[in-house]
Amino acid sequence: MxxxxxxxxxxxxxxxxxxxxxxxxxxxxxxxxxxxxxxxxxxxxxxxxxxxxxxxxxxxxxxxxxxxxxxxxxxxxxxxxxxxxxxxxxxxxxxxxxxxxxxxxxxxxxxxxxxxxxPKGLDLREAMILGTAGFTAGLALLRMQDNGQTPAHGPIAVTGASGGVGMLAISIFSQAGYEVHAISGKTDRADFLRELGAHTVLPRDTLTTAPHALGSARFGGALDNVGGATLATLLASTQPYGNVAVCGMVGGIQVSTTVMPFIIRGVSLLGIASSGTPRLQRERVWDHLATDWKPVQLxxxxxxxxxxxxxxxxxxxxxxxxxxxxxxxxxxx
Ligand SMILES: NC(=O)c1ccc[n+]([C@@H]2O[C@H](COP(=O)([O-])OP(=O)(O)OC[C@H]3O[C@@H](n4cnc5c(N)ncnc54)[C@H](OP(=O)(O)O)[C@@H]3O)[C@@H](O)[C@H]2O)c1
CATH class of the missing domain: 3.90.180.10 (Medium-chain alcohol dehydrogenases, catalytic domain)
Structure with missing residues (x-):
């Protein structure tokens, strides 16, 4: 007892x-x-x-x-x-x-x-299906939108897509009106990632070749769980004034990039540190997670x-x- x-x-x-x-x-x-x-x-x-x-x-x-x-x-x-x-x-x-x-x-x-x-709209179990993973994905979206991101910038890449943050990000970003391109090492799970809201599922190695200073701007923005060469490639592949939110490092903590995405395209790199988020931002994220951003397939x-x-x-x-x-x-x- x-x-x-x-x-x-x-x-x-x-x-x-x-x-x-x-x-x-x-x-x-x-x-x-x-x-x-x-x-x-x-x-x-x-x-x-x-x-x-x-x-x-x-x-x-x-x-x-x-x-x-x-x-x-x-x-x-x-x-x-x-x-x-x-x-x-x-x-x-x-x-x-x-x-x-x-x-x-x-x-x-x-x-x-x-x-x-x-928050009204969530039960205790749903709150923990979201947990830090869903809060982090929601915080990334909040910060990107506060910095000017809109669906008109183009598709959002989500890396580490089959993990906790990744799956919830697919659902949350698509609920918020974005076209999501999921990048995953588990392409055998592509159907499930599409059910969550991914428009396209790309293999993990799509983003791991050594990037040029600037590549074709195929994404409007990104949420990156991986770091390393993946993050460098995302920065070089983002549309003018798009945002790349970085929250994870499952692929490594080093990043080798150039200033070009920042000074030629005005790309922003946003750091996501969920643990220390100020209370006001925390409440804004949870309000969205319980309402308009609540994943339908939680x-x-x-x-x-x-x-x-x-x-x-x-x-x-x-x-x-x-x-x-x-x-x-x-x-x-
Ligand atoms: N900054 C923050 O506040 C914050 C908050 C939460 C989480 N995080 C970080 O975000 C990351 C993901 O967390 P999580 O809880 O979602 O983890 P998770 O459930 O274990 O998911 C991680 C996913 O990353 C992919 N992956 C694993 N190893 C990889 C590798 N070597 N290279 C490339 N991709 C790999 C896999 O997805 P695919 O097979 O689909 O590629 C895996 O399912 C972690 O680094 C975690 O520490 C940070």
Whole structure:
């Protein structure tokens, strides 16, 4: 039974035994401080969770911490006036599983400033199908549009298209009226990506040849999950005054490019850092995700539900690039 003195959490350590992680019994006072205690119902598995869970990529800034960068659940207790017991809430990023205990836990304790009331139009499970992945895709669209992107610029390339961010981006951008060109290593899944809203599905190697300083401007803009040569090629292939939003690095962290896309075509490179997004922008994104940008095929994008005990086996699948869609973590009923 879950009590404040006795609940289960997936905790990550780095100590004299090296990296190790697993399910432990915890008490509330061991969790990072915060005004709101939440009974967590759902979380999700993101690439960053896999890095953290496997002890790769220097994600955690202190140890030990509960893993999980996303959570959705109901408020149990709150010393902040904005939240009352029973309120459904969500939290993505905001230091979860980075500087403070995260969402892979039957109970979580979070500062009120980091919590978003569950928007009307989403249930708790849907909020976690979106999670950091959907929030990141939505934030990219918001920032691109704030910087002048419109469907008239031309098609939007989405790389890493069969991953969590990629699938949700296909759906969100197409809901918002853009023609989406999905770039994927899994062309056998092209039909599914088209069902999500992709107009065209192109193989991953379309964008990995060494780019010229400027190529034919085939895209109006892009959301890039990959980095490296893919990002350089996207920059060289974007229409005048289009935006390339970069959020990921599954293909590498180095980028070799020239100034030409920027000074000849006025292309903008927008950095997407979802974890530290200011609250006003966070609320704008979630309002859209619950209404006009809400993916119509949300339940199809959740390809797997697991329990906390399956996390360890799930992480290597994400890091190998073999994952497909979103994996949800069912924490409590
Ligand atoms: N900046 C932020 O705030 C933020 C937020 C969320 C995620 N991210 C980053 O965004 C990226 C995607 O995250 P995710 O959670 O969607 O991960 P994911 O579900 O594991 O998806 C990653 C996808 O990238 C593609 N891929 C994998 N390895 C690749 C490689 N070596 N070269 C090219 N493509 C490869 C695969 O898609 P295909 O087979 O279809 O090509 C894979 O499904 C990660 O780098 C993650 O850290 C950043």
């Amino acid at each position: 879950t009590t404040f003195e006795n609940f289960h959490a997936f905790r990550i350590h780095q100590d004299e035994h090296g990296h190790h992680a697993g399910i432990e019994t915890m008490a509330l006072e061991a969790l990072s401080p915060g005004e709101v205690v939440i009974r967590v119902k759902w979380s999700s598995v993101n690439y960053k969770d896999a890095l953290a869970g496997m002890g790769r990529g220097k994600i955690l800034r202190r140890y030990p911490l509960v893993g999980g960068i996303d959570l959705a659940g109901t408020v149990l207790t709150s010393s902040a006036a904005r939240f009352q017991p029973g309120d459904p809430v969500l939290c993505t990023g905001s230091g979860l599983s980075e500087t403070r205990d995260g969402g892979y836990s039957e109970l979580a304790r979070v500062p009120a400033a980091s919590l978003i009331p569950l 339940n199809h994008i959740a390809t797997r539900d697991i329990g906390m005990e399956q996390l360890i086996a799930t992480f290597p699948v994400l890091l190998s690039g073999a994952s497909f869609g979103r994996t949800l973590v069912h924490i409590t009923d």
